Amino acid sequence: MIEIDGSVGEGGGQILRSALSLSMITGQPFRLVNIRAGRSKPGLLRQHLVAVQAAAQVCKARTTPVALGATTLEFEPGLIRSGDFHFAIGSAGSSTLVLQTVLPALLHADAPSSVHVTGGTHNAMAPPVHFLQRAYGRVLAAMGADVAFELLRFGFFPAGGGAVRATVQPCRRLRPFELLQRGERTAGFAESFIAGVHVGVAQRELERIGSGMGWSGRQLRIGGLPAGQGPGNALLLTLEHEHVTEVFTSFGEKSVMAETVAKRLLNEVRAYLKSDAAVGAHLADQLMLPMALAGGGAFTTSEVTQHALTNADVIARFLPVRFSFEQQARSVLCTVHPC
Numbered sequence: 011m012i013e014i015d016g017s018v019g020e021g022g023g024q025i026l027r028s029a030l031s032l033s034m035i036t037g038q039p040f041r042l043v044n045i046r047a048g049r050s051k052p053g054l055l056r057q058h059l060v061a062v063q064a065a066a067q068v069c070k071a072r073t074t075p076v077a078l079g080a081t082t083l084e085f086e087p088g089l090i091r092s093g094d095f096h097f098a099i100g101s102a103g104s105s106t107l108v109l110q111t112v113l114p115a116l117l118h119a120d121a122p123s124s125v126h127v128t129g130g131t132h133n134a135m136a137p138p139v140h141f142l143q144r145a146y147g148r149v150l151a152a153m154g155a156d157v158a159f160e161l162l163r164f165g166f167f168p169a170g171g172g173a174v175r176a177t178v179q180p181c182r183r184l185r186p187f188e189l190l191q192r193g194e195r196t197a198g199f200a201e202s203f204i205a206g207v208h209v210g211v212a213q214r215e216l217e218r219i220g221s222g223m224g225w226s227g228r229q230l231r232i233g234g235l236p237a238g239q240g241p242g243n244a245l246l247l248t249l250e251h252e253h254v255t256e257v258f259t260s261f262g263e264k265s266v267m268a269e270t271v272a273k274r275l276l277n278e279v280r281a282y283l284k285s286d287a288a289v290g291a292h293l294a295d296q297l298m299l300p301m302a303l304a305g306g307g308a309f310t311t312s313e314v315t316q317h318a319l320t321n322a323d324v325i326a327r328f329l330p331v332r333f334s335f336e337q338q339a340r341s342v343l344c345t346v347h348p349c
Contacts, residue, residue, distance in 0.1 A: 012040040030062065038328055042085075117184070124177045189310070199229045200247045201231045202246075214267075286338070302346055306346050310341040331347060
């Protein structure tokens, strides 16, 4: 049994999610202690508990008893099975992170699957559904995977209530993939989604984005949603390039000016564009596991976070690969090496 200390490195939920995904795929059981010890509220929150339950259902795993706040987990996987799965987080916890826990395993099932998750779809500290659709999904497709994401209903913090569905076709082996340059930009646009929030907030956000990016017209889009899906506000900026699509997000908050929400987003986008990297820090984190499953690959990123370094360590415990990070002039080269 693989022993993992959840307090090491970044100390967050990614350690749990990667361990669950890789345990299902490799058939190796694990014991995780000090779950999310690096967070202000350690232990399993709703989204982490549902991720464990979802993984256990997909592969009929045996686990130690788990509940909210649990800090220890033993997970012994069975055989991965296909199916139509439904999981309810019951809060604004991230639906996308639950999806990303089980999707790699379902690529190894013997038939197509669908996964329906209700909870948060657009909340801080997690990729929004649009990121999965445009950025993460595009890379998976380049590696040979056939996965589609459908946003059924927005779910903002703190109410949640959103819904997303993913369909997964079997793909026994992902192709090694190199993503070293982003290429020429082919499209760029910003969207401000509002639910139960005055339209003036979206207008002010997009005005600031337009000024900062030199955009106008159809590049600045207001996404008005039913008030019942809020209150909530998500500002997204999408950059489509020849080889990669990136999605950046900033969220409106009570007592935070619309211009401040837009400025945060612009700062992140400008840091990415100032580099020579193909992908930003968030997409880099998401690429590590599929590239390791493919047995090799490489990408350039604008920065290597502690989150990524911790993820690399967890992955190497389950798979015969190692990661190297090489600082270049205006990017970092991450390479997956087979052992």
